[in-house]
Amino acid sequence: MLVQLLRHHLRPYRAAVAAILVLQLVQTVATLWLPSLNARIIDDGVVQGDTAAIWRIGAIMLAVSFVQVVGAVAAVYYGARTSMAFGRDVRGRLFGHVQTFSAQEVGKFGAPTLITRTTNDVQQVQMVVLMSFTMLLMAPIMLVGGVVMALQEDVALSGILVVAVPVLGVVVGLVISRMIPYFRQVQKRIDAINRVMREQIAGVRVVRAFVRERQESARFAVANTELFDSSLRVGRLMAVMFPVVMLVMNVTSIAVLWFGAGRIESGAMQIGALTAFLSYIMYILMAVMMSTMMFVMVPRAVVSAERIGEVLETSTSVLAPVEPTALPEGVGARPGLLELRGVEFRYPGAEQAVLQGVDLVAAPGRTTAIIGSTGSGKTTLLNLVPRLFDVTDGAVLLDGVDVRDIEPEVLWSQVGLVPQKPYLFSGTIRSNLLYGRPDATDEELWHALTVAQARPFVEALAEGLDAPITQGGTNVSGGQRQRLAIARALVRRPKVYLFDDSFSALDYATDAALRAALVPETREATVLVVAQRVATIRHADQIVVLEDGKVVAVGTHTELLESSQTYREIVYSQVSEQEAA
Incomplete structure (x- = not known):
């Protein structure tokens, strides 16, 4: 449902999405080029004492850094505009569709959940769109490009990736599989707390007339605690995931320095190449990290998209006629009969x-x-x-x-x-x-x-x-x-x-x-x-x-x-x- 929602509502913004993709590509290429230039400064300039080479390569690095910054700013700007427009369009479509509902459909869903689906659920999907434009498009380019550049620096040392990347993938997969049902529960309990609040605010006179403030406070406390418990379960999973990801990244860095030092000592690798390789390893793991952050948000967006789709796929029981009949006019007509x-x-x-x-x-x-x-x-x-x-x-x-x-x-x-x-x-x-x-x-x-x-x-x-x-x-x-x-x-x-x-x-x-x-x-x-x-x-x-x-x-x-x-x-x-x- 999430894919269908994105495909339908991003169709008018295909040009903007293409521009964002190009900008992300330019930014990522510039980012991946910088460690290689830095390695050349160390190996060709510092080690050999060639000041001219340092100035020349440094100037190129400044130009590449400028392109990187411009690409990043432009990509974020257009990504934010497109994602906000996406959210506006989905909310508009939801509101327009609900307006066609008869009292029967409105009663089936209930006002609190329709409000939640039009606001909170749309916001969850909108945030995934924004994160996709700012991170998800860049992550696969960074991952593939980082692997290619790391292999160019040292093929043997790249074997560390064969262990690090699958470990990260398994950790992320296990946590995400546990998160989806919890996110679905969170959205339902947001509905519940909205329903209780709506009833208490609308019926405040009745509550006070019957002196039921304490009981209503207790009812709200139950709904509030249930939402807290569900959110806490999600928080615990996220609290486990990020330290494990950081642990894998740090262990990978130590492994690179450990084995890289041995290769430098044997003369199979230069200092600049090791520095660049370490940067590429970090880029690769950062790409996995960015994907991980997306995967944390995607399950909740999937649940929200399902809830939005449930409303959009519900047809009103009061259908407009295919071929409307005009009301009679003129002589003999009895308007209002x-x-x-x-x-x-x-x-x-x-x-x-x-x-x-x-x-x-x-x-x-x-x-x-x-x-x-x-x-x-x-x-x-x-x-x-x-x-x-x-x-x-x-x-x-x-x-x-x-x-x-x-x-x-x-x-x-x-x-x-x-x-x-x-x-x-x-x-x-x-x-x-x-x-x-x-x-x-x-x-x-x-x-x-x-x-x-x-x-x-x-x-x-x-x-x-x-x-x-x-x-x-x-x-x-x-x-x-x-x-x-x-x-x-x-x-x-x-x-x-x-x-x-x-x-x-x-x-x-x-x-x-x-x-x-x-x-x-x-x-x-x-x-x-x-x-x-x-x-x-x-x-x-x-x-x-x-x-x-x-x-x-x-x-x-x-x-x-x-x-x-x-x-x-x-x-x-x-x-x-x-x-x-």
Whole structure:
């Protein structure tokens, strides 16, 4: 998976990769040439007392050193730019792909792990790309070039490499094979600690209300300790590997000096050649060392690439149509007509369907209310309209066209959804309202706030429309958050309004005023309201009663009081018989 990820996302940067390779080649050749020049200074200049040769060869060494430095700086510069661009592209692709997910796929992974995979996992792969450009490309060139140059200096002494290099390879292989499962465990435990933190930060009010700070601290401590233990195992392996590598390098240096001294004494080798040979041995072992450092990072990058690939290879269950069908227009069209025909919805792996055989018609200019006990499928039904989920049987139609055959952007432009838990984005009141329609004027924004009964509290703020909103809207009350979410939907002016228990945080007076103000605003639109409070829906044109995922009754408030036992039980659990009439 790591290779596929690199191949796909580095393809646009092939020219840059080729340039980096050339620069690394130039830098490595210059590096390998320097010990040979140094040997010539010692053997031809110092030993023989030829000052002219020292100056001449020294000048060449300065020029080669300059080329080496320029090549190294340029290679690191272009390597850093390319690796950062790679990370940016992978994050962008991940984010764009997650945006296509339905609620089902998001729920399958969970928000904490999707965040970790988009940030931490991408960073792990990005670091391997950077290290590859700065070290991995140079390591094989240095290794091969060092062997060639060492053989030129002394073939017999090069036999030491036959022992040193395999020993290093075996040590590195054993350690890396142990690291991969530990790195996989580390990434999973980073997910776990992110999940715990997210829950505790988002639910801080609940934690404090139930005085559970100590228990939550203990839960975080468990996740934190598990991550510490996994990281410690990796650290121990790394702590073993590097001293062993250094030991092999030092023993190899001692062996070179030991046997090299004997060859110098016998006249088979010169002092300068031994100095150069020692440098080449160090280059070869340094190449192995650099490869070792890469091998330490590669296992974690492999795990991260697998996790990234798992997201990218997951297809959304809500697919865009191959040949979209346009919504009807002109004479005879009823924009906003919503129909559910034999709708069934079953979560993957569930034994029973949440919705079964639901038939429903919601016409423009009319308000259709949906009521039922907890778990009866009200919210699920509403989520099928904008295709947050797709039906597993039957069909949902808008203006006579199956929503699965409508271009998603076209469908979403026709629907204004106010979810059960209204969410506001960090920014201002203005930016949140413009989320509904970016080209809306201030006059339209204030009008939507007026209808949503939010204008008084917004006007009371010093900054007005430019008052700041924190992430999730946590700096406003639940009722204010609901009213701002309703105003955002009104700014959009869709054909279909979906209110998912969107008045639950409002007092009865505000609820009544808001419902009255909505009537002229939604006169030509279809309105679907899910509610638990009978007072919110009693004046609806049509009330649908759900029980165990089935429609058990349809009618007005008065009709249902007479004909539906389920509806009567819901009503009388909230108001008296006299108030219900």
